Amino acid sequence: MHPTNLSIGVDIGGTKILAALVDEDGKVYGQIHRETPNHDVARTERTLAEMIRELSEDNDQMPVGIGAAGWMDRQGKNVLFSPHLSWRNEPVRDRLMKLVGHEVTLVNDADAAGWAEHRFGAGRGESDMVCLTLGTGIGGAVILGGQIHRGKSGIAGEFGHQVIVPGGHRCACGNRGCWEQYASGNALGREGAELVRSKSPVAFRLREAVGDNPDAVTGADVTRLAANGDPACKDLIEDMGGWLGLGIANLASVLDPGTIVIGGGLGTASKQLVETAEETYRRSLSGRGYRPFAKICQAELGPAAGLIGAADLARFNQQQ
Protein backbone atom coordinates (compact mmCIF):
# COMPACT_ATOMS: atom_id res chain seq x y z
CA MET A 1 0.00 0.00 0.00
CA HIS A 2 2.79 2.40 0.90
CA PRO A 3 5.14 3.42 -1.88
CA THR A 4 8.74 2.28 -1.69
CA ASN A 5 11.69 4.51 -0.85
CA LEU A 6 10.13 5.87 2.31
CA SER A 7 11.99 7.53 5.11
CA ILE A 8 10.84 8.48 8.59
CA GLY A 9 10.57 12.09 9.67
CA VAL A 10 10.27 13.19 13.28
CA ASP A 11 9.70 16.71 14.61
CA ILE A 12 10.25 17.24 18.32
CA GLY A 13 8.35 20.35 19.34
CA GLY A 14 7.94 22.01 22.71
CA THR A 15 4.64 20.27 23.36
CA LYS A 16 4.31 17.49 20.74
CA ILE A 17 6.44 14.97 18.89
CA LEU A 18 5.17 14.39 15.36
CA ALA A 19 6.38 11.49 13.22
CA ALA A 20 5.42 10.02 9.87
CA LEU A 21 6.58 8.15 6.82
CA VAL A 22 7.52 10.44 3.93
CA ASP A 23 8.08 9.48 0.30
CA GLU A 24 10.53 11.05 -2.12
CA ASP A 25 7.91 13.54 -3.33
CA GLY A 26 7.37 14.81 0.21
CA LYS A 27 4.05 13.01 0.68
CA VAL A 28 3.22 12.08 4.25
CA TYR A 29 1.82 8.69 5.37
CA GLY A 30 0.56 7.47 8.73
CA GLN A 31 1.38 10.51 10.85
CA ILE A 32 1.42 9.87 14.61
CA HIS A 33 2.07 12.08 17.62
CA ARG A 34 2.93 11.95 21.31
CA GLU A 35 3.28 14.52 24.05
CA THR A 36 6.87 15.74 24.51
CA PRO A 37 8.21 14.53 27.87
CA ASN A 38 9.80 17.88 28.57
CA HIS A 39 13.24 17.96 30.11
CA ASP A 40 13.21 14.21 30.63
CA VAL A 41 15.84 13.16 28.13
CA ALA A 42 15.65 9.42 28.74
CA ARG A 43 11.86 9.35 28.35
CA THR A 44 12.03 11.52 25.24
CA GLU A 45 14.52 9.19 23.65
CA ARG A 46 12.46 6.11 24.54
CA THR A 47 9.35 7.75 23.09
CA LEU A 48 11.23 8.48 19.89
CA ALA A 49 12.35 4.86 19.64
CA GLU A 50 8.79 3.60 20.10
CA MET A 51 7.39 5.93 17.47
CA ILE A 52 10.08 4.92 14.99
CA ARG A 53 9.48 1.24 15.65
CA GLU A 54 5.75 1.72 15.12
CA LEU A 55 6.22 3.50 11.80
CA SER A 56 8.98 1.33 10.37
CA GLU A 57 7.36 -1.96 11.31
CA ASP A 58 10.86 -3.15 12.16
CA ASN A 59 12.34 -2.32 8.77
CA ASP A 60 15.60 -0.91 10.09
CA GLN A 61 16.84 0.01 6.61
CA MET A 62 14.57 3.09 6.65
CA PRO A 63 16.59 6.23 7.35
CA VAL A 64 15.28 8.45 10.12
CA GLY A 65 15.48 12.25 10.18
CA ILE A 66 14.87 14.02 13.48
CA GLY A 67 14.26 17.75 13.70
CA ALA A 68 14.48 19.44 17.08
CA ALA A 69 14.77 22.94 18.42
CA GLY A 70 18.41 23.47 19.23
CA TRP A 71 21.87 23.72 17.84
CA MET A 72 23.41 20.73 16.17
CA ASP A 73 27.04 20.83 15.20
CA ARG A 74 27.85 20.99 11.51
CA GLN A 75 27.98 17.22 11.16
CA GLY A 76 24.68 16.74 12.99
CA LYS A 77 26.37 14.45 15.53
CA ASN A 78 26.25 16.49 18.70
CA VAL A 79 23.54 18.69 20.08
CA LEU A 80 25.29 21.78 21.44
CA PHE A 81 22.22 23.17 23.12
CA SER A 82 18.54 22.42 23.11
CA PRO A 83 16.05 24.65 24.91
CA HIS A 84 13.29 22.08 25.47
CA LEU A 85 15.21 18.88 25.81
CA SER A 86 18.06 19.46 28.24
CA TRP A 87 20.54 18.15 25.69
CA ARG A 88 23.81 19.98 26.41
CA ASN A 89 26.81 19.25 24.20
CA GLU A 90 25.94 15.56 23.91
CA PRO A 91 26.54 12.97 21.17
CA VAL A 92 22.81 12.57 20.68
CA ARG A 93 22.91 11.16 17.16
CA ASP A 94 25.03 8.12 17.97
CA ARG A 95 23.02 7.42 21.10
CA LEU A 96 19.76 7.53 19.13
CA MET A 97 21.16 5.32 16.38
CA LYS A 98 22.04 2.70 18.99
CA LEU A 99 18.64 3.04 20.63
CA VAL A 100 16.49 2.86 17.49
CA GLY A 101 18.73 0.73 15.28
CA HIS A 102 18.31 3.01 12.23
CA GLU A 103 20.55 5.45 10.45
CA VAL A 104 19.69 8.81 12.08
CA THR A 105 20.07 12.34 10.73
CA LEU A 106 19.77 15.06 13.33
CA VAL A 107 18.80 18.52 12.19
CA ASN A 108 17.61 21.84 13.57
CA ASP A 109 13.81 21.97 13.32
CA ALA A 110 13.71 25.31 11.47
CA ASP A 111 16.33 24.05 9.01
CA ALA A 112 14.16 20.97 8.44
CA ALA A 113 11.04 23.08 7.81
CA GLY A 114 12.96 25.40 5.47
CA TRP A 115 14.36 22.46 3.56
CA ALA A 116 10.87 21.00 3.12
CA GLU A 117 9.57 24.32 1.73
CA HIS A 118 12.59 24.45 -0.59
CA ARG A 119 12.04 20.93 -1.91
CA PHE A 120 8.26 20.62 -1.97
CA GLY A 121 6.64 23.88 -0.85
CA ALA A 122 6.67 27.61 -1.41
CA GLY A 123 10.40 27.69 -2.25
CA ARG A 124 10.35 25.01 -4.97
CA GLY A 125 12.94 25.78 -7.63
CA GLU A 126 14.55 28.59 -5.63
CA SER A 127 18.24 27.96 -4.97
CA ASP A 128 18.74 30.98 -2.68
CA MET A 129 16.07 31.40 -0.06
CA VAL A 130 15.39 32.14 3.55
CA CYS A 131 12.63 30.49 5.55
CA LEU A 132 11.27 32.01 8.75
CA THR A 133 9.31 29.81 11.11
CA LEU A 134 7.20 32.17 13.19
CA GLY A 135 5.96 30.43 16.29
CA THR A 136 6.60 31.39 19.88
CA GLY A 137 9.91 32.76 18.51
CA ILE A 138 11.55 32.98 15.08
CA GLY A 139 13.25 29.94 13.62
CA GLY A 140 15.39 30.41 10.55
CA ALA A 141 16.80 28.45 7.65
CA VAL A 142 19.24 29.74 5.05
CA ILE A 143 19.40 27.85 1.76
CA LEU A 144 22.14 28.92 -0.63
CA GLY A 145 22.97 27.24 -3.91
CA GLY A 146 20.34 24.62 -3.13
CA GLN A 147 21.95 23.59 0.17
CA ILE A 148 21.29 24.42 3.80
CA HIS A 149 23.90 26.87 5.00
CA ARG A 150 24.77 25.67 8.49
CA GLY A 151 27.68 27.97 9.28
CA LYS A 152 31.06 27.23 10.79
CA SER A 153 29.71 25.60 13.93
CA GLY A 154 26.25 24.59 12.68
CA ILE A 155 24.36 27.56 14.14
CA ALA A 156 23.65 29.80 11.14
CA GLY A 157 20.12 31.09 10.65
CA GLU A 158 19.45 32.20 14.23
CA PHE A 159 17.84 35.36 12.86
CA GLY A 160 15.47 35.67 15.75
CA HIS A 161 18.36 36.98 17.79
CA GLN A 162 19.53 39.74 15.53
CA VAL A 163 19.18 42.86 17.67
CA ILE A 164 16.88 45.35 15.98
CA VAL A 165 16.06 47.55 18.99
CA PRO A 166 19.19 48.14 21.10
CA GLY A 167 18.12 48.27 24.74
CA GLY A 168 14.66 46.98 23.83
CA HIS A 169 12.61 44.11 25.25
CA ARG A 170 14.49 41.48 27.21
CA CYS A 171 14.92 38.15 25.40
CA ALA A 172 15.31 34.70 26.97
CA CYS A 173 18.69 34.51 25.21
CA GLY A 174 20.02 37.07 27.68
CA ASN A 175 20.12 40.04 25.31
CA ARG A 176 17.74 42.91 24.76
CA GLY A 177 15.98 43.94 21.57
CA CYS A 178 16.13 40.66 19.65
CA TRP A 179 13.95 40.49 16.54
CA GLU A 180 11.81 37.70 17.99
CA GLN A 181 10.79 40.02 20.81
CA TYR A 182 9.09 42.13 18.12
CA ALA A 183 7.89 39.59 15.58
CA SER A 184 6.63 36.30 17.01
CA GLY A 185 3.65 34.72 18.68
CA ASN A 186 5.04 35.54 22.11
CA ALA A 187 5.59 39.17 21.15
CA LEU A 188 2.03 39.39 19.85
CA GLY A 189 0.72 37.92 23.09
CA ARG A 190 2.80 40.39 25.14
CA GLU A 191 1.47 43.36 23.17
CA GLY A 192 -2.10 42.09 23.47
CA ALA A 193 -1.64 41.57 27.22
CA GLU A 194 -0.40 45.13 27.57
CA LEU A 195 -3.49 46.46 25.85
CA VAL A 196 -5.69 44.39 28.16
CA ARG A 197 -3.71 45.45 31.22
CA SER A 198 -4.15 49.12 30.30
CA LYS A 199 -7.90 48.47 30.14
CA SER A 200 -7.83 50.04 26.70
CA PRO A 201 -11.36 50.70 25.46
CA VAL A 202 -10.25 50.01 21.88
CA ALA A 203 -9.37 46.46 22.95
CA PHE A 204 -12.83 45.60 24.26
CA ARG A 205 -13.14 42.50 22.08
CA LEU A 206 -9.76 41.16 23.15
CA ARG A 207 -10.56 41.93 26.81
CA GLU A 208 -13.82 40.08 26.47
CA ALA A 209 -12.14 37.10 24.80
CA VAL A 210 -9.74 36.63 27.73
CA GLY A 211 -12.12 37.58 30.56
CA ASP A 212 -10.15 40.79 31.14
CA ASN A 213 -7.18 38.70 32.26
CA PRO A 214 -3.97 39.97 30.61
CA ASP A 215 -2.06 36.80 31.59
CA ALA A 216 -4.44 34.75 29.47
CA VAL A 217 -3.71 36.57 26.19
CA THR A 218 -1.92 34.51 23.54
CA GLY A 219 -0.65 35.42 20.10
CA ALA A 220 -3.29 33.06 18.71
CA ASP A 221 -6.07 35.13 20.36
CA VAL A 222 -4.83 38.28 18.70
CA THR A 223 -4.39 36.56 15.33
CA ARG A 224 -7.89 35.09 15.46
CA LEU A 225 -9.58 38.36 16.42
CA ALA A 226 -7.61 40.25 13.77
CA ALA A 227 -8.69 37.75 11.13
CA ASN A 228 -12.28 38.35 12.29
CA GLY A 229 -11.85 42.06 11.67
CA ASP A 230 -11.23 43.47 15.16
CA PRO A 231 -9.50 46.84 14.57
CA ALA A 232 -7.35 46.80 17.73
CA CYS A 233 -5.95 43.35 16.99
CA LYS A 234 -5.46 44.28 13.33
CA ASP A 235 -3.35 47.20 14.52
CA LEU A 236 -1.21 44.85 16.60
CA ILE A 237 -0.67 42.62 13.58
CA GLU A 238 0.18 45.62 11.45
CA ASP A 239 2.77 46.87 13.97
CA MET A 240 4.28 43.43 14.05
CA GLY A 241 4.33 43.22 10.26
CA GLY A 242 6.43 46.40 10.28
CA TRP A 243 9.02 44.80 12.57
CA LEU A 244 8.93 41.64 10.53
CA GLY A 245 9.54 43.54 7.29
CA LEU A 246 12.38 45.56 8.79
CA GLY A 247 14.18 42.41 9.91
CA ILE A 248 13.59 40.82 6.50
CA ALA A 249 15.20 43.84 4.83
CA ASN A 250 18.19 43.35 7.14
CA LEU A 251 18.46 39.71 6.08
CA ALA A 252 18.23 40.78 2.44
CA SER A 253 21.08 43.24 2.94
CA VAL A 254 23.29 40.38 4.15
CA LEU A 255 22.13 37.45 2.00
CA ASP A 256 20.27 38.85 -1.04
CA PRO A 257 17.96 35.83 -1.33
CA GLY A 258 15.53 35.29 -4.20
CA THR A 259 12.63 34.20 -1.99
CA ILE A 260 11.65 34.58 1.64
CA VAL A 261 9.16 32.02 2.89
CA ILE A 262 7.26 32.75 6.08
CA GLY A 263 5.88 29.75 7.92
CA GLY A 264 5.19 28.53 11.41
CA GLY A 265 1.89 28.76 13.23
CA LEU A 266 1.74 32.55 13.17
CA GLY A 267 3.19 32.99 9.67
CA THR A 268 0.69 30.53 8.26
CA ALA A 269 -2.30 31.94 10.16
CA SER A 270 -1.99 35.61 9.26
CA LYS A 271 -2.02 36.74 5.66
CA GLN A 272 -2.24 40.32 6.94
CA LEU A 273 1.04 39.90 8.80
CA VAL A 274 2.88 38.65 5.73
CA GLU A 275 1.39 41.36 3.51
CA THR A 276 2.36 44.14 5.92
CA ALA A 277 5.82 42.64 6.27
CA GLU A 278 6.25 42.69 2.50
CA GLU A 279 5.18 46.35 2.30
CA THR A 280 7.69 47.35 4.97
CA TYR A 281 10.42 45.23 3.40
CA ARG A 282 9.87 46.98 0.07
CA ARG A 283 9.93 50.37 1.76
CA SER A 284 13.05 49.48 3.77
CA LEU A 285 15.26 47.57 1.35
CA SER A 286 18.44 49.53 0.83
CA GLY A 287 18.96 50.29 -2.85
CA ARG A 288 15.31 49.80 -3.76
CA GLY A 289 14.83 50.95 -7.34
CA TYR A 290 18.23 49.61 -8.42
CA ARG A 291 17.73 45.97 -7.50
CA PRO A 292 14.98 43.38 -7.76
CA PHE A 293 12.78 42.66 -4.74
CA ALA A 294 12.83 39.18 -3.29
CA LYS A 295 9.58 37.25 -3.46
CA ILE A 296 7.90 37.09 -0.05
CA CYS A 297 5.31 34.39 0.50
CA GLN A 298 3.60 32.19 3.03
CA ALA A 299 4.80 28.63 3.58
CA GLU A 300 2.71 25.89 1.99
CA LEU A 301 3.33 22.73 3.96
CA GLY A 302 1.80 23.57 7.34
CA PRO A 303 2.78 21.89 10.63
CA ALA A 304 4.22 18.80 8.89
CA ALA A 305 6.99 20.85 7.23
CA GLY A 306 9.53 19.96 9.90
CA LEU A 307 9.07 16.21 9.70
CA ILE A 308 8.94 16.27 5.90
CA GLY A 309 12.24 18.13 5.73
CA ALA A 310 13.89 15.89 8.33
CA ALA A 311 12.79 12.78 6.43
CA ASP A 312 14.02 14.18 3.13
CA LEU A 313 17.41 15.12 4.57
CA ALA A 314 17.73 11.62 6.03
CA ARG A 315 17.06 10.07 2.60
CA PHE A 316 19.50 12.50 1.03
CA ASN A 317 22.22 11.59 3.56
CA GLN A 318 21.72 7.88 2.96
CA GLN A 319 22.14 8.31 -0.78
CA GLN A 320 25.48 10.11 -0.36
Add this chain to the structure above:
Amino acid sequence: MHPTNLSIGVDIGGTKILAALVDEDGKVYGQIHRETPNHDVARTERTLAEMIRELSEDNDQMPVGIGAAGWMDRQGKNVLFSPHLSWRNEPVRDRLMKLVGHEVTLVNDADAAGWAEHRFGAGRGESDMVCLTLGTGIGGAVILGGQIHRGKSGIAGEFGHQVIVPGGHRCACGNRGCWEQYASGNALGREGAELVRSKSPVAFRLREAVGDNPDAVTGADVTRLAANGDPACKDLIEDMGGWLGLGIANLASVLDPGTIVIGGGLGTASKQLVETAEETYRRSLSGRGYRPFAKICQAELGPAAGLIGAADLARFNQQQ
Protein backbone atom coordinates in the same frame (compact mmCIF):
# COMPACT_ATOMS: atom_id res chain seq x y z
CA MET B 1 62.36 40.54 -13.72
CA HIS B 2 58.63 40.05 -13.10
CA PRO B 3 57.45 36.53 -12.39
CA THR B 4 55.18 34.86 -14.89
CA ASN B 5 51.46 34.22 -14.42
CA LEU B 6 50.69 37.82 -13.52
CA SER B 7 47.29 39.42 -13.65
CA ILE B 8 46.29 43.05 -13.39
CA GLY B 9 44.27 44.34 -10.46
CA VAL B 10 42.47 47.68 -10.46
CA ASP B 11 40.63 49.32 -7.56
CA ILE B 12 38.44 52.29 -8.42
CA GLY B 13 37.95 54.30 -5.25
CA GLY B 14 36.06 57.50 -4.62
CA THR B 15 39.21 59.62 -4.98
CA LYS B 16 41.89 57.35 -6.49
CA ILE B 17 42.26 54.56 -9.00
CA LEU B 18 44.95 52.08 -7.94
CA ALA B 19 46.34 49.46 -10.31
CA ALA B 20 49.17 46.95 -10.23
CA LEU B 21 50.43 43.61 -11.43
CA VAL B 22 49.75 40.79 -8.98
CA ASP B 23 51.27 37.31 -8.98
CA GLU B 24 49.60 34.09 -7.89
CA ASP B 25 50.86 34.50 -4.32
CA GLY B 26 49.22 37.89 -4.05
CA LYS B 27 52.45 39.84 -4.37
CA VAL B 28 52.09 43.29 -5.91
CA TYR B 29 54.39 44.74 -8.58
CA GLY B 30 54.63 48.23 -10.10
CA GLN B 31 51.60 49.82 -8.43
CA ILE B 32 50.40 53.04 -10.11
CA HIS B 33 47.55 55.44 -9.34
CA ARG B 34 45.48 58.21 -10.88
CA GLU B 35 42.82 60.56 -9.59
CA THR B 36 39.27 59.26 -10.13
CA PRO B 37 37.50 61.43 -12.72
CA ASN B 38 34.32 61.44 -10.67
CA HIS B 39 31.00 61.07 -12.43
CA ASP B 40 32.70 61.33 -15.84
CA VAL B 41 32.23 57.80 -17.06
CA ALA B 42 33.99 58.21 -20.42
CA ARG B 43 37.09 59.74 -18.82
CA THR B 44 37.13 57.08 -16.08
CA GLU B 45 37.01 54.34 -18.67
CA ARG B 46 39.79 55.97 -20.77
CA THR B 47 41.94 56.34 -17.65
CA LEU B 48 41.41 52.65 -16.85
CA ALA B 49 42.47 51.68 -20.36
CA GLU B 50 45.65 53.78 -20.14
CA MET B 51 46.62 52.32 -16.77
CA ILE B 52 46.06 48.78 -18.02
CA ARG B 53 48.11 49.43 -21.17
CA GLU B 54 50.94 50.84 -19.07
CA LEU B 55 51.01 47.84 -16.74
CA SER B 56 50.56 45.11 -19.32
CA GLU B 57 53.09 46.54 -21.79
CA ASP B 58 50.64 45.49 -24.50
CA ASN B 59 50.47 41.85 -23.37
CA ASP B 60 46.73 41.47 -23.88
CA GLN B 61 46.75 37.89 -22.56
CA MET B 62 46.92 39.22 -19.01
CA PRO B 63 43.51 39.01 -17.32
CA VAL B 64 42.28 42.19 -15.67
CA GLY B 65 40.21 42.36 -12.47
CA ILE B 66 38.45 45.62 -11.67
CA GLY B 67 36.98 46.34 -8.26
CA ALA B 68 34.60 49.26 -7.88
CA ALA B 69 32.08 50.47 -5.35
CA GLY B 70 28.70 49.39 -6.61
CA TRP B 71 26.48 46.49 -7.40
CA MET B 72 27.45 44.11 -10.12
CA ASP B 73 25.03 41.45 -11.24
CA ARG B 74 25.83 37.88 -10.35
CA GLN B 75 27.77 37.28 -13.56
CA GLY B 76 29.80 40.48 -13.16
CA LYS B 77 28.62 41.72 -16.56
CA ASN B 78 26.41 44.63 -15.68
CA VAL B 79 26.82 47.31 -13.09
CA LEU B 80 23.38 47.79 -11.53
CA PHE B 81 24.35 50.87 -9.55
CA SER B 82 27.58 52.62 -8.69
CA PRO B 83 27.61 55.55 -6.27
CA HIS B 84 30.80 57.23 -7.52
CA LEU B 85 30.78 56.41 -11.19
CA SER B 86 27.35 57.14 -12.55
CA TRP B 87 27.10 53.62 -13.94
CA ARG B 88 23.41 52.74 -13.91
CA ASN B 89 22.37 49.31 -15.15
CA GLU B 90 25.00 49.27 -17.91
CA PRO B 91 26.93 46.44 -19.58
CA VAL B 92 30.19 47.85 -18.24
CA ARG B 93 32.24 44.67 -18.51
CA ASP B 94 31.80 44.14 -22.22
CA ARG B 95 32.44 47.81 -22.93
CA LEU B 96 35.67 47.72 -20.93
CA MET B 97 36.79 44.51 -22.62
CA LYS B 98 36.38 46.18 -25.99
CA LEU B 99 38.15 49.31 -24.79
CA VAL B 100 41.16 47.65 -23.15
CA GLY B 101 41.40 44.51 -25.25
CA HIS B 102 41.82 42.21 -22.24
CA GLU B 103 39.62 39.68 -20.51
CA VAL B 104 37.92 41.73 -17.75
CA THR B 105 36.42 40.56 -14.45
CA LEU B 106 34.24 43.12 -12.72
CA VAL B 107 33.72 42.82 -9.00
CA ASN B 108 32.42 44.79 -6.04
CA ASP B 109 35.38 46.46 -4.29
CA ALA B 110 34.53 45.11 -0.84
CA ASP B 111 34.14 41.60 -2.28
CA ALA B 112 37.57 42.00 -3.89
CA ALA B 113 39.18 43.12 -0.62
CA GLY B 114 37.50 40.30 1.30
CA TRP B 115 38.65 37.77 -1.27
CA ALA B 116 42.24 39.02 -0.96
CA GLU B 117 42.14 38.66 2.84
CA HIS B 118 40.70 35.17 2.41
CA ARG B 119 43.40 34.09 -0.03
CA PHE B 120 46.49 35.89 1.26
CA GLY B 121 45.65 37.87 4.40
CA ALA B 122 43.99 37.61 7.80
CA GLY B 123 41.45 35.01 6.59
CA ARG B 124 43.92 32.52 5.08
CA GLY B 125 42.66 28.98 5.48
CA GLU B 126 39.19 30.09 6.66
CA SER B 127 36.40 28.78 4.43
CA ASP B 128 33.60 30.70 6.17
CA MET B 129 34.37 34.32 6.85
CA VAL B 130 33.05 37.83 6.72
CA CYS B 131 35.18 40.83 5.81
CA LEU B 132 34.16 44.36 6.75
CA THR B 133 35.80 47.26 4.95
CA LEU B 134 35.40 50.25 7.24
CA GLY B 135 35.97 53.44 5.32
CA THR B 136 33.54 56.29 4.84
CA GLY B 137 30.89 53.55 5.08
CA ILE B 138 30.89 49.77 5.60
CA GLY B 139 31.70 47.48 2.72
CA GLY B 140 31.08 43.79 3.17
CA ALA B 141 32.13 40.47 1.75
CA VAL B 142 30.68 37.07 2.63
CA ILE B 143 32.83 34.04 1.89
CA LEU B 144 31.18 30.66 2.41
CA GLY B 145 32.72 27.31 1.60
CA GLY B 146 35.72 29.14 0.14
CA GLN B 147 33.66 31.13 -2.37
CA ILE B 148 32.27 34.64 -2.45
CA HIS B 149 28.55 34.53 -1.74
CA ARG B 150 27.06 37.06 -4.16
CA GLY B 151 23.37 36.45 -3.58
CA LYS B 152 20.53 36.04 -6.02
CA SER B 153 21.11 39.32 -7.83
CA GLY B 154 24.77 39.90 -6.92
CA ILE B 155 24.16 42.27 -4.00
CA ALA B 156 24.81 40.17 -0.90
CA GLY B 157 27.07 41.57 1.80
CA GLU B 158 25.57 45.05 1.99
CA PHE B 159 25.80 44.87 5.77
CA GLY B 160 26.29 48.58 6.15
CA HIS B 161 22.58 48.98 5.51
CA GLN B 162 21.22 46.60 8.10
CA VAL B 163 19.07 48.83 10.31
CA ILE B 164 20.28 48.66 13.89
CA VAL B 165 18.60 51.80 15.24
CA PRO B 166 15.05 52.11 13.89
CA GLY B 167 14.34 55.81 13.36
CA GLY B 168 18.01 56.66 13.91
CA HIS B 169 20.44 58.73 11.83
CA ARG B 170 19.51 59.33 8.21
CA CYS B 171 21.57 57.36 5.69
CA ALA B 172 22.36 58.30 2.10
CA CYS B 173 20.57 55.08 1.08
CA GLY B 174 17.28 56.71 2.03
CA ASN B 175 16.67 54.81 5.26
CA ARG B 176 17.29 55.68 8.88
CA GLY B 177 19.44 53.87 11.41
CA CYS B 178 21.72 51.93 9.06
CA TRP B 179 24.73 50.30 10.70
CA GLU B 180 27.17 52.43 8.74
CA GLN B 181 25.67 55.54 10.33
CA TYR B 182 27.00 54.19 13.64
CA ALA B 183 30.22 52.43 12.68
CA SER B 184 32.24 54.10 9.92
CA GLY B 185 34.65 56.94 9.28
CA ASN B 186 31.77 59.25 8.41
CA ALA B 187 29.95 58.39 11.62
CA LEU B 188 33.08 59.03 13.63
CA GLY B 189 33.51 62.40 11.93
CA ARG B 190 29.88 63.27 12.64
CA GLU B 191 30.21 62.42 16.32
CA GLY B 192 33.45 64.39 16.59
CA ALA B 193 31.84 67.36 14.85
CA GLU B 194 28.97 67.24 17.32
CA LEU B 195 31.39 67.39 20.24
CA VAL B 196 33.17 70.36 18.66
CA ARG B 197 29.85 72.07 17.89
CA SER B 198 28.77 71.73 21.51
CA LYS B 199 32.04 73.43 22.50
CA SER B 200 32.58 70.51 24.85
CA PRO B 201 35.46 71.23 27.21
CA VAL B 202 36.40 67.53 27.22
CA ALA B 203 37.06 67.80 23.49
CA PHE B 204 39.62 70.60 23.75
CA ARG B 205 42.28 68.68 21.82
CA LEU B 206 39.92 67.86 18.98
CA ARG B 207 38.65 71.45 18.88
CA GLU B 208 42.24 72.67 18.71
CA ALA B 209 43.09 70.22 15.95
CA VAL B 210 40.29 71.52 13.71
CA GLY B 211 40.50 75.22 14.67
CA ASP B 212 37.15 74.94 16.47
CA ASN B 213 35.46 74.29 13.12
CA PRO B 214 33.04 71.35 13.40
CA ASP B 215 32.76 71.08 9.62
CA ALA B 216 36.47 70.29 9.42
CA VAL B 217 36.34 67.20 11.67
CA THR B 218 37.03 63.88 9.94
CA GLY B 219 37.02 60.34 11.22
CA ALA B 220 40.77 60.30 10.66
CA ASP B 221 41.20 63.24 13.08
CA VAL B 222 39.35 61.38 15.80
CA THR B 223 41.24 58.13 15.12
CA ARG B 224 44.62 59.89 15.24
CA LEU B 225 43.90 61.76 18.48
CA ALA B 226 42.51 58.61 20.08
CA ALA B 227 45.67 56.70 19.14
CA ASN B 228 47.66 59.52 20.78
CA GLY B 229 45.72 58.99 24.00
CA ASP B 230 43.13 61.79 23.93
CA PRO B 231 40.37 60.63 26.32
CA ALA B 232 37.46 62.31 24.48
CA CYS B 233 38.39 60.74 21.15
CA LYS B 234 39.05 57.39 22.81
CA ASP B 235 35.49 57.55 24.16
CA LEU B 236 34.17 58.16 20.64
CA ILE B 237 36.09 55.14 19.35
CA GLU B 238 34.80 53.04 22.25
CA ASP B 239 31.19 54.02 21.55
CA MET B 240 31.69 53.13 17.91
CA GLY B 241 33.31 49.81 18.83
CA GLY B 242 30.13 48.99 20.71
CA TRP B 243 27.99 49.58 17.63
CA LEU B 244 30.45 47.66 15.50
CA GLY B 245 30.36 44.68 17.87
CA LEU B 246 26.57 44.68 18.01
CA GLY B 247 26.31 44.56 14.22
CA ILE B 248 28.91 41.81 14.08
CA ALA B 249 26.87 39.75 16.55
CA ASN B 250 23.87 40.23 14.23
CA LEU B 251 25.89 38.95 11.27
CA ALA B 252 27.03 35.98 13.36
CA SER B 253 23.40 35.16 14.19
CA VAL B 254 22.65 34.92 10.46
CA LEU B 255 25.86 33.46 9.03
CA ASP B 256 27.83 31.85 11.87
CA PRO B 257 31.23 32.55 10.28
CA GLY B 258 34.52 31.25 11.66
CA THR B 259 36.40 34.53 11.25
CA ILE B 260 35.47 38.18 10.91
CA VAL B 261 38.15 40.35 9.33
CA ILE B 262 37.95 44.10 9.81
CA GLY B 263 39.78 46.20 7.23
CA GLY B 264 39.48 49.48 5.42
CA GLY B 265 41.17 52.72 6.43
CA LEU B 266 39.41 52.96 9.79
CA GLY B 267 39.51 49.26 10.61
CA THR B 268 43.22 49.12 9.91
CA ALA B 269 44.03 52.34 11.78
CA SER B 270 42.33 51.63 15.10
CA LYS B 271 43.27 48.60 17.15
CA GLN B 272 41.14 50.04 19.96
CA LEU B 273 38.07 49.98 17.72
CA VAL B 274 38.52 46.34 16.78
CA GLU B 275 39.22 45.31 20.37
CA THR B 276 36.13 47.10 21.69
CA ALA B 277 34.07 45.58 18.90
CA GLU B 278 35.25 42.11 19.86
CA GLU B 279 34.34 42.67 23.51
CA THR B 280 30.84 43.82 22.58
CA TYR B 281 30.43 40.97 20.10
CA ARG B 282 31.33 38.46 22.81
CA ARG B 283 28.93 40.11 25.24
CA SER B 284 26.15 40.25 22.60
CA LEU B 285 26.38 36.93 20.77
CA SER B 286 23.18 35.00 21.33
CA GLY B 287 23.91 31.63 22.87
CA ARG B 288 27.32 32.61 24.18
CA GLY B 289 28.58 29.83 26.41
CA TYR B 290 27.07 27.12 24.20
CA ARG B 291 28.89 27.93 20.97
CA PRO B 292 32.39 28.92 19.92
CA PHE B 293 33.19 32.58 19.30
CA ALA B 294 34.31 33.61 15.86
CA LYS B 295 37.82 34.97 15.54
CA ILE B 296 37.79 38.74 15.08
CA CYS B 297 40.91 40.34 13.66
CA GLN B 298 42.26 43.25 11.69
CA ALA B 299 42.90 42.92 7.96
CA GLU B 300 46.51 42.39 6.92
CA LEU B 301 46.81 43.60 3.35
CA GLY B 302 46.20 47.35 3.71
CA PRO B 303 44.96 49.60 0.90
CA ALA B 304 46.09 47.19 -1.84
CA ALA B 305 43.62 44.51 -0.71
CA GLY B 306 41.04 45.52 -3.31
CA LEU B 307 43.34 45.35 -6.31
CA ILE B 308 44.96 42.12 -5.09
CA GLY B 309 41.57 40.45 -4.77
CA ALA B 310 40.36 41.75 -8.14
CA ALA B 311 43.52 40.47 -9.84
CA ASP B 312 43.21 37.08 -8.16
CA LEU B 313 39.56 36.71 -9.15
CA ALA B 314 40.49 37.61 -12.74
CA ARG B 315 43.17 34.88 -12.80
CA PHE B 316 40.73 32.45 -11.24
CA ASN B 317 38.08 33.23 -13.86
CA GLN B 318 40.56 32.76 -16.71
CA GLN B 319 41.55 29.33 -15.41
CA GLN B 320 37.94 28.15 -15.35
